[in-house]
Amino acid sequence: MTGSVEAFEVRIDDAVLENLSERLDGARMPEAFVLDGTEDAERLAEVVRLIEQWRKFDWRTVEERVNTVPQIRATVGNLTLHAVHVPGVGPDPLPLLLMNGWPSSFVEYLGVIGPLTDPAAHGGDPADAFSVVIPSMPGFGFSDRFLDRALRWDQVPDSFAELMTGVLGYQRFVVHGDDFGGSIANALAGRTEGDVVAVQTASWLEPRDPRNDAETAFVRDDERWNRDEGAYAHVQATRPQTLAFGLDDSPVGLAAWILDKWLSWSDPATWDAMDLDLVLANLTIYWATRTIASSCRMYALVDWAGPGPTPVVPTTVLVPNEPRLAMPPDAWLERAYPNLERVVRLERGGHFPAMEVPDRLVEEIRTTFRPHRG
Secondary structure, eight states: OOOOEEEEOOOOOHHHHHHHHHHHHTOOOOSSOOOOSSOOHHHHHHHHHHHHHHHHOOHHHHHHHHTTSOEEEEEETTEEEEEEEEOOOSSSOEEEEEEOOTTOOGGGGHHHHHHHHOGGGGTSOGGGOEEEEEEOOTTSTTSOOOTTSOOOTTHHHHHHHHIIIIITOOSSEEEEEOTHHHHHHHHHTTOOSSOEEEEEESSOOOOOSOOSHHHHHHHHHHHHHHHHHOHHHHHHHHOHHHHHHHHTTOHHHHHHHHHHHHHHHSOTTTGGGSOHHHHHHHHHHHHHHTOHHHHHHHHHHOOTTSOOOOOOSOEEEEEOOOTTOOOOOHHHHHHHOTTEEEEEEOSSOOSOHHHHSHHHHHHHHHHHHGGGOO
């Protein structure tokens, strides 16, 4: 099933940007922070500061930067997907499917595209070159919002595999994914078609059936995280459209909902290293494309309790240094991934490694997939 493909450039209408500016200028901010939950005043103050920065943000400058990388829109089955597609520069570039999650977008990876596709130009070995494909998930950014049709969770990994093979013509490819992208990487690791060669995921399989004290503690910590930090996921899984009445109408509400995750999931030691323009560009994309509802809808589609396909291809698990996140013991990962090759535990860099520790992420991608070339 080969779909159509056409070149694409990002262009947000002036009227959309003017309306955003007017709404930000007229927004009401909280008069005081009432801290009865698990929030903290420092994080909320940082949200306010970033919203003030968004008021001054020059989208057009970032838009020019975004459009320096080749992009496509491709029809795959009943979906139309936006993707960055940058062929590698080297003797035999390895196709790499690179996937972000929520509340992120393809711009998270802009800083690592050059070193991955043209390592020689960035002080690396040309033999490490990748041809990089970064799709926007259905309902995210410039991909189809699928508002007029049903979508199953298992369609997403299948559609991405078809994008790589049927549309772009790659016979074999490797996969890296963060957040939802990591969950899709897990599903692709279960493919038996032979097109997925190896996988690196930063979203390991959920803990079940603990067999020792370390795994029991892991399950307990995971449940604590879901209780204290996971309310957003429950709301998005059960009331995505109700939530959208507020977030699709208020840029301040949208920003607070998204920035809370960028702030609380990133490593405090690396937050200042992130490119603020890309953080604000991510907000602008969600606002301009009106995809907060359709991206939240993804949470309603995931079968969180289902086992999914058993990973069979060689897999690396990348464990970020994310505050308060439950860290899986090696024994659990070894049982969850029968073909586990590596467990990499980052000392620096949280949920958004491409922006927090881009050099380290590039290094780990190169190291993980180097044995699977040829």
